Amino acid sequence: MKTILVVDDNEMLCCLACDILRTEGYRAVPATNAAEALRAFEEEEFDLLVTAFQMPGMSGLELARAVRNRSPRFPVIVMTGFEPVECEHVTLWLPKQYLFPNLLEKIRYCLAGAEQESEKTLG
Amino acid sequence: MSSGPSANNSTVLEETTAQPLDATRHGAATREIEEFLRSRIVGQSAAVDAVLEIYQIFLVGLSAPDRPVGNLLFLGPTGSGKTYVIEVLAEALFGNPHAFIKVDCAEFQEHHEIAKLIGSPPGYIGHMHTQPILTQEALTRWHTEKLKLTLLLFDEVEKASESLWQLMLGILDKASLTLGDNTHVDLSQCIIFMTSNVGAPEMSRLAEGGLGFALQAPIEDANLDEKIARTATEAARRKFSPEFMNRLDKVVVFNTLRPDQLEHILELELEKVQRRIAGAVGQNHFTFRCTPGIKQWLLREGTDPKYGARHLKRVIEKNIVYGLANLVATGQVKGGDCVSIGIRADGGLTFAKIAATAREESAAA
Numbered sequence: 001m002k003t004i005l006v007v008d009d010n011e012m013l014c015c016l017a018c019d020i021l022r023t024e025g026y027r028a029v030p031a032t033n034a035a036e037a038l039r040a041f042e043e044e045e046f047d048l049l050v051t052a053f054q055m056p057g058m059s060g061l062e063l064a065r066a067v068r069n070r071s072p073r074f075p076v077i078v079m080t081g082f083e084p085v086e087c088e089h090v091t092l093w094l095p096k097q098y099l100f101p102n103l104l105e106k107i108r109y110c111l112a113g114a115e116q117e118s119e120k121t122l123g
Numbered sequence: 124m125s126s127g128p129s130a131n132n133s134t135v136l137e138e139t140t141a142q143p144l145d146a147t148r149h150g151a152a153t154r155e156i157e158e159f160l161r162s163r164i165v166g167q168s169a170a171v172d173a174v175l176e177i178y179q180i181f182l183v184g185l186s187a188p189d190r191p192v193g194n195l196l197f198l199g200p201t202g203s204g205k206t207y208v209i210e211v212l213a214e215a216l217f218g219n220p221h222a223f224i225k226v227d228c229a230e231f232q233e234h235h236e237i238a239k240l241i242g243s244p245p246g247y248i249g250h251m252h253t254q255p256i257l258t259q260e261a262l263t264r265w266h267t268e269k270l271k272l273t274l275l276l277f278d279e280v281e282k283a284s285e286s287l288w289q290l291m292l293g294i295l296d297k298a299s300l301t302l303g304d305n306t307h308v309d310l311s312q313c314i315i316f317m318t319s320n321v322g323a324p325e326m327s328r329l330a331e332g333g334l335g336f337a338l339q340a341p342i343e344d345a346n347l348d349e350k351i352a353r354t355a356t357e358a359a360r361r362k363f364s365p366e367f368m369n370r371l372d373k374v375v376v377f378n379t380l381r382p383d384q385l386e387h388i389l390e391l392e393l394e395k396v397q398r399r400i401a402g403a404v405g406q407n408h409f410t411f412r413c414t415p416g417i418k419q420w421l422l423r424e425g426t427d428p429k430y431g432a433r434h435l436k437r438v439i440e441k442n443i444v445y446g447l448a449n450l451v452a453t454g455q456v457k458g459g460d461c462v463s464i465g466i467r468a469d470g471g472l473t474f475a476k477i478a479a480t481a482r483e484e485s486a487a488a
Binding site: 010011012013015016017018019020023079081096097098099100101 | 399400402403404405407408409440441444445446447448449451452453454457458
């Protein structure tokens with residue numbers, strides 16, 4: 001079972017998104033800020049990060065950068081209500097107004113890409 | 124020696140002092156489970172009765188030794204709720220609808236695939252690497268201090284390979300299984316469920332409402348359910364061997380669901396979504412209401428002559444849950460809000476926030 005860390009300061013959205021992901025068969029862990037997310041990364045292994053762009057304190061992009069510093073190819077999806085910006089640490093951007101079902105499709109895409117990547121590395 | 128008069132006297136004495144008993148009554152623990160099952164399972168009371176009977180016997184410790192607690196065969200069309208009954212039972216007993224082991228018999232059609240269930244014997248490729256599904260640890264995974272019971276489901280049993288049949292016959296008869304590494308597994312604390320849709324086309328023809336669901340007006344026949352049950356059981360007897368049928372404690376035939384029952388199922392599913400939102404989001408959650416129009420639309424989209432109510436959950440998830448999540452994502456809905464969901468003439472869904480006063484009026488109505 002793939003484990004996804006979902007980070008959003010909108011607690012309701014964070015919990016609801018995790019609930020939907022669990023229904024889809026993923027293990028979803030919620031975090032309501034970047035510091036909490038980084039602590040979660042210390043404690044367990046994740047297959048994917050889904051984070052909000054704007055959050056109080058550390059932003060989603062800063063979180064993506066911190067995660068990629070540890071694991072350069074780690075898949076990161078950033079959800080935003082604004083225009084996406086150029087950032088090498090983001091695998092995919094997702095507009096919040098069309099979150100579902102698009103998020104599920106993007107997750108499948110990212111996880112499949114990560115699997116291919118790991119097969120190449122092993123091969 | 125004449126024993127007549129004294130025997131008669133003793134009978135009279137017994138009859139005058141005997142207190143009538145009711146062998147059909149359930150104990151308190153079973154009644155609690157019964158209430159839960161009946162509140163969530165619609166139109167399948169025979170299945171609920173069969174499950175409760177076995178559970179009651181298990182609770183009082185009268186299950187036959189060296190046999191599973193019960194062997195039940197569920198017959199009925201796709202989407203009539205066979206697996207759902209087991210999910211609800213798992214939720215009632217362990218608080219988790221997934222607290223059971225499911226063996227999808229269609230995945231074991233080749234002889235060698237049995238290794239996935241019991242592991243490869245030493246010396247074979249995969250030994251030590253193939254983690255068997257049916258280990259003692261797996262069977263006891265959901266056991267609690269109070270309840271040492273396992274629910275084991277063999278789904279679509281008619282698709283089982285010959286090797287799986289042999290394995291199942293052993294389990295149903297002796298409640299035992301030997302794994303590839305020669306370890307013994309005891310299944311005497313298991314209720315074994317088997318599901319099958321053999322006889323579904325014949326049942327459908329009888330109901331004349333399509334497979335599993337009477338979408339048209341149901342036939343006015345008081346004995347219809349009885350006829351359908353007989354047809355399904357006969358089909359099972361033709362398909363399955365006598366050795367298998369003789370090992371079953373009960374064969375339950377799932378009824379064709381009527382339109383009013385489908386509506387009831389929809390209401391239960393919508394309540395479940397509301398509970399999910401409350402559970403996920405916590406105290407400060409929002410609520411939603413569906414108009415009669417959207418309910419009819421969900422029923423049309425979610426019930427299908429071929430797959431029954433199987434798609435209903437999916438349709439609710441894709442249209443109601445995703446829609447609500449998008450409203451939360453864009454800040455249109457917050458904790459404490461109430462959302463009314465309806466449908467436009469062109470088929471598009473509408474979401475509207477109900478003001479507090481309108482909400483009170485609507486609740487009072």
